[in-house]
Amino acid sequence: MRKLALNDEILLQVEQPARYIGGEINSIQKCKDQIDIRFAMCFPDVYEIGMSHLGIQILYDMFNQRPDVWCERVYSPWPDLDRVMREQHIPLFALESQEPIRDFDFLGITIQYEMCYTNILQILDLGGIPLHAGERTWEDPIVIGGGPCTYNPEPIAEFFDLFYIGDGETVYDALLDTYKEAKSQGKSREEFLRGAAQIPGIYVPSLYQVTYQEDQTIAAFTPLYEDVPSKIEKQIVMDLPNAPYPKAPVVPFIKATQDRVMMEIQRGCIRGCRFCQAGMLYRPLRERNSEELLEMAREMLDNTGHEEISLSSLSSSDYRELPSLIDGLIDMCDARGVNISLPSLRIDAFSLDVMSKVQDIRKSSLTFAPEAGSQRMRDVINKGLTEEDILEGAGKAFEGGWQKVKLYFMLGLPTETEEDIKGIAWLCQKIAERYYEIPKEERNGKCQITASSSFFVPKPFTPFQWARMDTRDEFLAKAHIVKEEVRAQVNQRSIKYNYHEADVTVLEGILARGDRRLCSAIEYAYRQGALFDAWSECFEVERWRQAFEACQIDTDFYTTRERSTEEILPWDFINIGVTKEFLIREWNTARQEKVTPNCRQQCSGCGARGYKGGVCFEG
Amino acid sequence: MKVRVKFTKNGPVKFIGHLDTLRYFQKAIRRAEIPVAYSEGYSPHMIMSFAAPLGVGITSDGEYFDMELTEEESSRELVRRLNAQMADGVTICSIRRIPEEKAANAMALVAAADYLVSFRQGKELPEGWQERITDFLSQDSIVIMKKTKKSEKEIDILPWIFDMHLEGESIFLKLSSGSVHNLKPELVLDAFAAYLNTQLQPFSLLVHRMEVYANQGEETAPSLITLENLGEDIE
Numbered sequence: 001m002r003k004l005a006l007n008d009e010i011l012l013q014v015e016q017p018a019r020y021i022g023g024e025i026n027s028i029q030k031c032k033d034q035i036d037i038r039f040a041m042c043f044p045d046v047y048e049i050g051m052s053h054l055g056i057q058i059l060y061d062m063f064n065q066r067p068d069v070w071c072e073r074v075y076s077p078w079p080d081l082d083r084v085m086r087e088q089h090i091p092l093f094a095l096e097s098q099e100p101i102r103d104f105d106f107l108g109i110t111i112q113y114e115m116c117y118t119n120i121l122q123i124l125d126l127g128g129i130p131l132h133a134g135e136r137t138w139e140d141p142i143v144i145g146g147g148p149c150t151y152n153p154e155p156i157a158e159f160f161d162l163f164y165i166g167d168g169e170t171v172y173d174a175l176l177d178t179y180k181e182a183k184s185q186g187k188s189r190e191e192f193l194r195g196a197a198q199i200p201g202i203y204v205p206s207l208y209q210v211t212y213q214e215d216q217t218i219a220a221f222t223p224l225y226e227d228v229p230s231k232i233e234k235q236i237v238m239d240l241p242n243a244p245y246p247k248a249p250v251v252p253f254i255k256a257t258q259d260r261v262m263m264e265i266q267r268g269c270i271r272g273c274r275f276c277q278a279g280m281l282y283r284p285l286r287e288r289n290s291e292e293l294l295e296m297a298r299e300m301l302d303n304t305g306h307e308e309i310s311l312s313s314l315s316s317s318d319y320r321e322l323p324s325l326i327d328g329l330i331d332m333c334d335a336r337g338v339n340i341s342l343p344s345l346r347i348d349a350f351s352l353d354v355m356s357k358v359q360d361i362r363k364s365s366l367t368f369a370p371e372a373g374s375q376r377m378r379d380v381i382n383k384g385l386t387e388e389d390i391l392e393g394a395g396k397a398f399e400g401g402w403q404k405v406k407l408y409f410m411l412g413l414p415t416e417t418e419e420d421i422k423g424i425a426w427l428c429q430k431i432a433e434r435y436y437e438i439p440k441e442e443r444n445g446k447c448q449i450t451a452s453s454s455f456f457v458p459k460p461f462t463p464f465q466w467a468r469m470d471t472r473d474e475f476l477a478k479a480h481i482v483k484e485e486v487r488a489q490v491n492q493r494s495i496k497y498n499y500h501e502a503d504v505t506v507l508e509g510i511l512a513r514g515d516r517r518l519c520s521a522i523e524y525a526y527r528q529g530a531l532f533d534a535w536s537e538c539f540e541v542e543r544w545r546q547a548f549e550a551c552q553i554d555t556d557f558y559t560t561r562e563r564s565t566e567e568i569l570p571w572d573f574i575n576i577g578v579t580k581e582f583l584i585r586e587w588n589t590a591r592q593e594k595v596t597p598n599c600r601q602q603c604s605g606c607g608a609r610g611y612k613g614g615v616c617f618e619g
Numbered sequence: 620m621k622v623r624v625k626f627t628k629n630g631p632v633k634f635i636g637h638l639d640t641l642r643y644f645q646k647a648i649r650r651a652e653i654p655v656a657y658s659e660g661y662s663p664h665m666i667m668s669f670a671a672p673l674g675v676g677i678t679s680d681g682e683y684f685d686m687e688l689t690e691e692e693s694s695r696e697l698v699r700r701l702n703a704q705m706a707d708g709v710t711i712c713s714i715r716r717i718p719e720e721k722a723a724n725a726m727a728l729v730a731a732a733d734y735l736v737s738f739r740q741g742k743e744l745p746e747g748w749q750e751r752i753t754d755f756l757s758q759d760s761i762v763i764m765k766k767t768k769k770s771e772k773e774i775d776i777l778p779w780i781f782d783m784h785l786e787g788e789s790i791f792l793k794l795s796s797g798s799v800h801n802l803k804p805e806l807v808l809d810a811f812a813a814y815l816n817t818q819l820q821p822f823s824l825l826v827h828r829m830e831v832y833a834n835q836g837e838e839t840a841p842s843l844i845t846l847e848n849l850g851e852d853i854e
Contacts, residue, residue, distance in 0.1 A: 001630040002707065008739075009822045012676050017634040023707050025646070253635045253643055253706075305646030305704075307664075336649070337663045360662070 005093040005100075006081075014081045018253045019047035022073075022095030025251040026303065028060075029096060030070040036180055038104040039063055039071040040094045040141065044111070044119035045534065050075040051250070052258035054312055055110055055147065059168050061246035069176060072096040072104075073250075076119045077126065079531065079538065085126055092126035102128045105179065107141040109160075111149035114511035115504065115534035117156055120145075121526040124159065131523065133161045133206055138189050142179070150203075151281055152460040152571040155514035155522060157205035161193060165574055166201050166235025167267075169243045174199050197228050201235035204228070208573070210516055216557055218515065218568040234576045238613040240267055240286040245296060248303035260308035260341065261300045265293055265325065269314035270599035270615055272606075274382045274590050275371070275410065277459035278314055280578050283606060284614030285599060290321035294328045301338060309333065310341040317346035318600075326354050343367075346385075347393035352400055365404030365448075366397050372413060373423025373482075379593045380415050382586075387427065394431045398438055404448045405431060411478045411499070412456040412470035415591060421478050424451060425485035425495075432491035450496045451486070453479060455505040459512055460571040461578065463586030466563040469509045475502040503541040507533070510548075510558045515570040518558075521551040579607035620688045622697070623717045623725060623850045629678045630708035637672040643706070644684065651700040656687035670725035670831055670846060671732065671796060679828035681733070683846045685717065685725045694852045715850025723849070729797035730834035731781060731843050734804040735827045737789040742823035748815055749785050755814050756783055763810050776802055776810065781841070783807070796831065799838070 004011070004021055011017035032038065041060055043050030050056065056073070063071035072094035077085060085092065091100035101107055107129065109120055124131050129140050136143070144162040145153060153163045164172070175196060182192035197204040207228045211219040223230050237243045249261070268285035269278065297309055309329065313319060326340075333340050340358040345351040347366055355364070368390055372378045375387055394405060409424050428449050435447040455475045458464040470478070479499040486497045511518065525547035532538035548555050563569065565584050572580075582605065589596060596604050599615045609616040628640070635643065645665050648655050657663035670683035697714040705711065717723050738744065755761070760775040779795035779802040794802040804826050812819045833849060836842030 004631055008676065008825075011634055012822060017675065018636070018639065021631040021634050023631055025650075025704070025706055251646060253632070254639050255642065259642075302650065305649035307645065307649070337657045339662060360660075 003098065005090065005098040010081070010084050010088075010090075014084070015078060016047070016254055019075070019078070020081065020095070021253075022098065024253055025305075026248040027073075027096055027250045028064045028070070030064075032070065032097065032099075034067075035070045036068040037070070037106065037176055039069055039106045039108060040074050040101040040104045041071050042074045042101075042107060042109045042123055044076050044109055044116045044123050045532070046078055047075045047252070048254065048256045051252045051256040052262075053110065053112065054262045054264060055168065057246045057249045057262075058244065059108070059172075060250070061248075062169065062172070062244045065244070066173075066176070068180070070096075074101055074107075074123065076122055076532070082122065082126065082531070091128045092123060100128065102140060104141045107143045108164075109143070109145050110147040111145050111153075111156070112147050113534060114149060114155075114508045115539075117511060117522050118526040118530045118533055120156065120159060121523065122531055125526075132158050134158070136161065136189070142189075142192075144175075148277065148281065151277070151574060151576065152512065152514070153203065153205065154210075154516045154570040155511050155518040157516050158519040160205060162196055163203040163205070164201060164235070165203055165232050167237045167243075168235075169237045170235040171199050171201050175202060194225070194228070200233045203232045203574075205516075210570075216554075218570060221568060221570075221573050230573065232574045234281070234574060236577070236611055237267075238286065238611055241288050241292055247296070247299045249300060251304045251306070258310070259306070260310050260339075261297065261304055261306045262310050262312045263293060263297055263300065264288070264312045265316065265319050266313045268614065270318055271315060271384065272382055272586075272596055272598060272604070273371070274380070274463040274586055275413065275456060275459075276314075277462050280461045280583075280606075281576055282314070283576075283578055283599075283608035284611060284616045285318070286614040287319060287321070290325040290328065293325055294332065297329060298332060301332075301336065307337070308339040308341055310343065313344060315346070316342060316344045317348070317351060323350070330357060347397065348389075349396060352393075352396055356400060364402070365406050365450075366394070366402050367406045367408070368393065369408040370427065371408065371410050372416075372420060373409060373425070373427050374420040376593055377413060377416060377420040377423065379595050380590050381410075381413055382590065382595050384595060384598060387430070390427070391430060391434050395434045395437075398435045398443070398447065401444070403435075403444055403446070405450070407431075407449065407451045409451060409453040410456045411453045411482070412475055414458075414464055414467045415593075416478075418481065421481045422485045424453065424482050425489055425497075428486065428495045428497075429489040429491055432489075432494045435494070436491065447494050448496070449494055450498070451482075452498050452500075453482065454500040455502060457505060457509045457512055460569065461574075461576050461583070463583050463590055465513070465569065465583065466565055466567075466587060468562040469506075469559040471560055472502045472506050475505065501536060501539075504533070504536075504539055506555075506559060507541070507544055510555050513570070514558050517551075517553065521547045521553050524550055577608045577611055582606040620691055621685055621717050621719055621723070622688055622714050622853070623683055623685050623846060624701070624714050625712040625847045626682050627680045627710045627712060628673065628682055628708060629680075632706060632708040633676055633678045636675050637669070640673070641667070641669060641684075643709075647701060647704040648686070650704045653686075653697060653701060654688050654690040654692065656689050668724060668726055671729045673828060674826075677826045677828060680712075681828055681830040681845070681847075683725050683831055691853060693854060697853075713847055713850075713852075715847065716853050717850040725846055727798070728833035728846060728849070729831055730795065730799075730841065731832040732794060732796040733829040733832075734792045734794065735786065735789050735829055736792060736804050736808060737825040737827075738823055739825060742820045744812060744815060744819070745817055748811075749788075751815060752783055752785060752790070752811075755811055756780065758814075761810050761814075763806060763813075765806075776806065780807060781843075793843075 145160045146164040150163045213219045266287040268282040371383045458467045528543040530543045667686040701711045761777040779800045782793035832843035834841045
């Protein structure tokens with residue numbers, strides 16, 4: 001029987017002790033004497049969230065395919081256990097071996113959202129690993145970051161030895177081989193890092209120097225040595241069908257947030273919504289083929305026993321083989337009593353037909369993401385969804401028996417006017433009216449329209465990366481306008497409106513477009529007790545306010561300041577394949593309220609064609 | 620066809636709660652491709668029922684659930700297939716056919732359970748406790764305060780202790796269990812400690828369930844039979 005890192009007394013005192021025991025179905029045990037590299041793969045949030053992440057499952061499987069590597073998992077201990085571990089000086093351990101992560105060769109951290117930055121420090125701190133890369137020795141693991149937030153890694157640059165920029169499936173082998181070589185040749189840690197910096201996509205923050213101008217903007221971002229590249233090339237898998245995929249994902253004992261098989265059907269998106277970072281980062285769109293996907297689905301269902309499968313992509317409706325994939329899945333899943341979940345579908349006749357086959361209409365709700373209330377605003381953000389599309393989709397759905405509609409919006413978008421804001425309420429009203437057009441005897445009581453708005457955060461590598469972000473008070477005032485306007489509608493009793501927290505959004509905005517000078521504030525906030533900031537029950541804005549004050553950081557510099565397109569942005573050293581010229585063009589087109597066609601309608605010359613594949617070379 | 624599955628739960632998996640254990644088996648049954656029956660509707664679920672939920676932290680060699688199969692297969696084959704899908708610490712001991720009627724449902728049948736209770740190191744009762752079990756049981760009554768959601772009330776647990784004796788350095792207990800009088804081993808040990816004029820420290824006990832029984836006699840004159848023995852092997 002495996003020995004656990006935590007004793008019974010601790011495990012019986014904490015919430016959900018099964019988060020910490022490992023040993024799940026399909027988790028990998030290896031004999032540590034027979035491997036060269038021990039890799040701890042971390043998602044810096046609680047187990048149930050981390051276990052729901054597809055990327056980690058892919059990399060976990062990929063690493064463990066190598067006989068010389070044992071990849072294990074580690075997640076953030078919840079505050080109850082965090083306290084006990086600090087009191088009793090228990091070092092953070094990986095789930096499989098239950099051994100301290102500080103004894104590992106690598107600690108890989110996937111960074112999916114800004115609000116987990118303090119959790120990264122918790123992982124290092126509890127792990128007994130120096131927070132600052134500069135203080136680490138060969139006794140410590142190499143700390144490497146990956147995932148969407150690494151497209152602006154600067155606010156957390158001091159805490160990482162390396163960042164891996166791009167799809168994880170490409171250069172990890174090269175990195176691990178470089179590591180083994182450095183170790184066997186007795187090289188220093190610095191020599192290894194210098195060597196790693198030669199690998200495409202690997203960014204070693206300590207090998208770059210940033211200087212600032214008087215106005216606090218960046219003066220120069222320069223490599224310290226000649227052999228260190230000044231541009232980091234995003235890594236991309238162009239042959240997605242042949243990329244590794246976990247046939248036997250780990251099955252948690254406790255219910256994860258995504259308690260289902262997740263199957264990535266394509267990567268990237270053709271839409272080009274101007275607020276969307278993923279839409280730019282993962283260009284060009286690359287598809288898997290439906291026959292292989294069906295085979296993958298069968299294998300994953302066989303190997304996990306999950307009772308549900310979900311298709312993962314940024315916009316499933318754009319997947320060209322969707323009809324045949326869904327037909328095949330329905331056949332497969334009906335026979336097994338497996339549910340199919342289809343997020344990110346555009347509401348049209350086809351998807352309504354599909355949904356009526358796989359869901360209970362009475363219970364399920366339809367989701368639209370108009371993102372903005374007015375057509376003008378939707379043109380600015382290049383959301384190619386018209387009011388007619390929405391009303392027609394909703395109308396068809398209501399006639400098909402649905403009564404619940406969810407709508408997602410953003411407030412604080414560039415150029416937004418009061419009309420645009422009130423447009424959210426007006427659109428909801430029009431949808432309600434569409435429902436009440438159905439004769440009374442044919443409809444089933446009231447309709448339920450739930451509109452939610454989040455506040456817009458300009459993200460790096462989007463056409464809005466130069467935009468001004470609203471202040472907290474501006475956000476709240478806008479949400480208030482929507483609330484009042486909803487109340488003024490005839491069918492207000494059928495409309496529910498709620499909005500996200502503004503304080504968290506502002507912090508997200510600071511961190512998203514921040515630079516290296518924020519490292520000290522993040523550390524300060526962490527020392528003040530900031531942890532699990534993504535959880536509203538844990539987040540306290542006051543700690544962060546104090547941190548910025550103590551570190552003399554003017555947060556408006558990062559949020560409410562519109563940047564000039566001439567400015568050197570902290571993330572400019574990364575080449576994502578989409579050119580800055582294209583982003584500037586889109587920024588200008590946005591302000592002219594003009595839409596840009598999607599990749600299948602017409603190539604807009606974003607630069608991703610340079611990858612020589614995907615949607616750019618269809619047909 | 621209804622079958623009863625007997626399994627063990629030892630080691631780290633003791634930290635998996637009852638509902639998660641249920642989910643664990645649902646997934647394992649799918650992986651093993653056991654021909655299990657599903658309910659009707661949009662979200663079909665397996666028709667299965669557990670005998671007696673096991674608390675988090677308690678190990679067991681005698682856990683049970685019943686399920687409904689759509690096809691007949693041999694016990695040996697079913698056990699083999701399901702065992703191939705088990706996590707460390709969970710072992711399928713038997714899968715046996717049981718009568719179809721509702722009254723034969725595992726949960727409804729539970730009347731008693733055997734436990735082996737040990738003390739964690741350094742948290743034992745004061746020296747000499749081993750000799751006091753007989754005296755403890757010779758009392759006219761063993762009254763404890765039982766906390767319910769609303770109030771506290773005095774109850775006599777003596778009639779529900781069917782057996783209690785020393786086994787090595789552990790205590791064997793045969794206790795009334797199930798929906799009528801469910802006596803937890805921790806309560807008996809608390810009462811025993813109180814009888815010795817002491818108190819158990821928190822997390823003192825290691826509780827291991829050994830077996831679960833149905834009663835084929837009267838309530839006052841029980842005739843206990845293991846849930847497993849109510850079923851028969853499928854050839």
